[in-house]
Amino acid sequence: NAGVTQTPKFQVLKTGQSMTLQCAQDMNHNSMYWYRQDPGMGLRLIYYSASEGTTDKGEVPNGYNVSRLNKREFSLRLESAAPSQTSVYFCASSPTSSAWATSTDTQYFGPGTRLTVL
């Protein structure tokens, strides 16, 4: 049981390049999330998927797209990377859909992808 896995662990891009961050979970969770973490700030939600086939914007969605490929996989795409997107990206999953979360529903996080855009 690997939990939440993310690839790659590190990536360096030039401004304008595109890339996709991959995330997979093997816990049969319904909801999945993408966050970014910047120095001195808490994690901020980029996009989330409450269930297979649905995605919704979070707090900072501009410059990103997502795909919930199936129940296990949720990818984050940067179409034209900018230096402001330099950050650590975390994927997370939780058992229930976010709209119907129980009061004990918790999120499980992957190890993160450290992205630098030059």
Added chain:
Amino acid sequence: KQEVTQIPAALSVPEGENLVLNCSFTDSAIYNLQWFRQDPGKGLTSLLLIQSSQREQTSGRLNASLDKSSGRSTLYIAASQPGDSATYLCAVRQGSGSARQLTFGSGTQLTVLP
């Protein structure tokens, strides 16, 4: 908009000391509050979750309290050890609206000196 603040940003204590980490939030209509631990280069691990109807939760040497009316939570660590060195993040889940997403504080970086 919910805002979560954690003070101090960094804390250094000698081994064996009891310590308290603080978290405050601006909107008291929360669904629950969680404390996470983050080790360097790693993801977040949930330590304790307090439901809005609860006042505290305990796990081993950790005790988290919640005072919704004042918008505060504390994480108490007893008999600190060097292995407790990490960044501790507090996050709240809102009770209103269809998207019960987490709002995170920026964390307290704890160093326990041997």
